[in-house]
Amino acid sequence: MLRLPRSLIVCHRTKSTHSVSSDEYQYMQRTRIPMLHFQASLPRLPIPKLDKTCERYLAAQKPLLIDEAYRKTKDNTDRFLTTDGPKLQQLLKQKDSKNKHTSYISEPWFDMYLRDRVPLPINYNPLLMMNHDPRPAYNDQLLRTTNLVISSLRFMKSLRSQLLEPEVFHLNPAKSDTHAFRTVTSLAPSLISTYVAYAFKAFPLDMSQYQGLFGATRIPETGKDRIYRNVKSRHLLVIRNGHIYSVTVLDQAGNIEQPATLLARFKHVLDDNVPIAENPIGLLTTENRDTWAKIRYHLSEIGNEKALREIDSALFCLCLDDGTINPEHPIPTIKDFLFGNGTNRWFDKSFSLIVSKDGTAGINFEHSWGDGVAVLRYFQEIYKETIAAPFVHPDTLQKDTSRSVDVIKRIEFNLDDRIKDAIIAAQNHHNSIIDSLDMNYLKYDGINKNICKKQRISPDSIMQLGFQLAFYKQHSKFVPTYESCSTAAFRHGRTETMRPCTVATKEFCEAIERKSNPLSSNELRAMMDKCSSLHGQLTKDAAMGQGFDRHLFGLRHMAETNDIPMPCLFQDPAYAAINHNILSTSTLSSPALLAGGFGPVVQDGYGIGYNIQDGFLGSVVTSYKSHRNGREFVDCLRSAYEDIAKVLNNSTIPSK
Structure with missing residues (x-):
């Protein structure tokens, strides 16, 4: 689970009354605390005690296994604790002590991402969709694009000059x-x-991932990709109708161009009335990574090295789309932003800022370089500034005094038949995948953040309890569930898995669904409070690096890299099963967020991006049509929250 502190302070203005060449224009923030002030004293991610990891692992397996399978898993775990486990723990500690600049999970976690060969869209790249500007005139595509880009560049310059305020989570x-x-x-x-x-x-919080935001691209290579970074680039990669442009946004001195200049340059791209690209090269980034690596190598061989360098070095990708959103039926737009048809994207860039014709905006980001902490900070900073203090307005005049044709140029590729065939194959492959994916959306106003606060119960525990109850309603069983939790409070922390399916949630779901001898609302409420209490403890443990998933991952990595026969715990079918996460969930809390989404992590699973607001709770649920009935799950989810709301409304609030 990822929750970040308040949006940081930005200067307020209704019109740009200061000189846009001044430092006030160039930098979003000028922190009083040096940006990396805390970095040297951040604690290192702890390696949990082996016995506690085994205990937590068994507790997570308990609600998932029948008694006989659980006994076998406990036997394997007990044997691991006294045989292979201590040796692997010692090796992990030794490696950790030799790499005090980082965390024990950082290197193998990067490696895991970069070695996976599956396509990036759906499988890895998540989506954050931004709320609209409350002023309709500022949702004009050109206006919103320019303001979002200016704020992005101001954020980038503050980051690179180490003027951003450090990321801090304030408990109070x-x-x-x-x-x-x-x-x-x-x-x-x-x-x-x-x-x-x-x-x-x-x-x-750790800020080491922020360097991956700008000027970065994941480059496909056979077997394992690599991340390329360029800190000297001055241009954006802009994609419109499948055509790729390089648009200069910084001057020779590295200063952000004037607002009127940027407005004119983006208008030039929007007004470029060329037909839709016949061979949209961005489709190749939807392919299997090895397939794309071989195609990209061939692209370089036939004279496209300069074009690829221009793309790889761009500060970020800006996608100008033609779609519009229907607030009552947002799924088509969420789909477009999450994966689209692939023609107007370059999924390898560290992130893509997408702006549709009606000003709907969002971020699609590549996941190997980092997690949601840096992206969400950037996301909410630019949203807040463009809402409170935009630099261009409906009456801003466009003005570009540059006479160089290089400030806006269409990137042309030399394509042979092999590349054209590869683009067609990529399109067919991508279409077959997206056609197989289902997406459903739930917005339920019977429970919200304010209600949970009044009821003295954790909003996140309520949402996760709903997922457990919905799946139980649909399938009469319980399955491995993943909730992402940031470990950014530690140096080079990444994420830990919080396991929301517990014995307590299982008992509650069985009790509320039981038809004979039903429990009273107060009895169910007591069970619900037990679920919430345990959920809170598991979340705290995970955030403090005291889960079991990353530790076991690290121990298994030690066995693999030291040619040690795979221990019995990792050969147990129950270990493979708990890592086959049927319910993969993640929440982001931000006033800037309209919706968030990602694909299922397994073929027969659900990907659930959710958030709970002051007035409602919402979930975007993805699934593969041939494996799961997503519409039925969302119907069960609504029913689950209705049942939970009845308990909350009809029970006595426990005294604190």
Whole structure:
């Protein structure tokens, strides 16, 4: 689960009254606390105790296995704890002690992403969709694009000059998100500053992933991809109607071009009335990674190296789409933003900013370089600034004094029959995958964040309980469930898995569905509170690096890299089963977020992007049509929340 602190302070203005060549225009923030002030004193991601990991692993297996299978899994786990486990634990600790600059999970986790050969769309690249500007005139495609790009560049320049305020999670913002906090922590030496922040009950977060946001591309290579970064580029990759453009956005000195200039340049692209690209090269980024690697190598061989370098080095990708969103039926637009037809995307870029004809905007990002922390921070910063203090307005005049044809150029490729055939094959392959994918959306206003607060129960636990109950209603069983939890409170932390399917949730689901001898609302409420309490503890454990999934992943990696025969625990079918996550879930909490989504992580699973707002809860559910009935699951999910709402409304709120 990923929750970030408040959106950071930006200057407010209704019109750009200052000089756009000034530092006030060039930088979004000028932090009082140095951006990387806390980095040196961030604690290292702990390696959990082996016995605690085994205990947590068995607790997660308990609701999933019949008694006989559980006994076998417990025997395997107990044997691992006394035989292979300690040896692998020692090897993991030894490696960790030799790499104190990072975390024990960082290298193998990067490696896992970069070695996977499946296509990026659906399988890896997630989507964050942005709320509209409340002022209709500012949702004009050209206007919103220009404002989002300017704010993006201001964020980038603040980041690269280390002027962004450090990312800090404030447990109680009223007491710690203050002038006093900034003064005291900025005066503290870097080597102890994190611990000074802890005294305020504020938790600095790792910022090492932020460097991956701009000027980066995942380049396909056979066997394992690599990440390319360029800190000197001054242009964006812009895609419109399948045509690829390079648009210069920084001047020779690295300063952001004038708002009126950028407005004119993006208008030029939008007004370029060329037919839809006959051979949209971006489709190749939808392919299997080895397939794409071989095609890309051939592209270089036939004279396209310069074009590829222009794409790889771009600050980010800007996709200008022609679609519009229907707020009552948002699924078609969410699909377009998550994977689309592939013709107007370059999925390998670190992220793509997508803006549709009606101003609907979103971020589709490549996942190997980092997790949602950096992306969400960037996402909500640019949203807040463009809403509160945009740089271009409906009456802004376009003006581009540049006489160089190089500031806007269409990137042309030399294509032979092999490449043209590969584009057709990629399109057919991508179409077959997206045709097999189903997407459904639930918006339910019977439960929301305010109701949960009044009821003194965790909103996230309620949403996760709904997923368990919905699947039980649909299939009368319980399955492995993944909830992503950030470990960014540690140096080079990535994520940990929180396992929301527990014995407590299983007992609640069975009890509320039982037809004979039904329990009272107060009895069900007591069970629900037990679920919430356990959920909160598991979330806390995961955020503190005390889950079991990453630890077991690291131990298994030690066995593989040291030629040690695979221990019995990892050969147990139950281990493979719990890592086959039927319910893969992730939540993002941000006032900028309209919706978030991603594909199922297994063929017979559901991908559930969810959030709970002040007025409603929402879930975007993806599944493969031939394996799961997504529409039926969402119907069961609505029924589940209706049942949960009845319990909340008809029970006595427990005293605290």
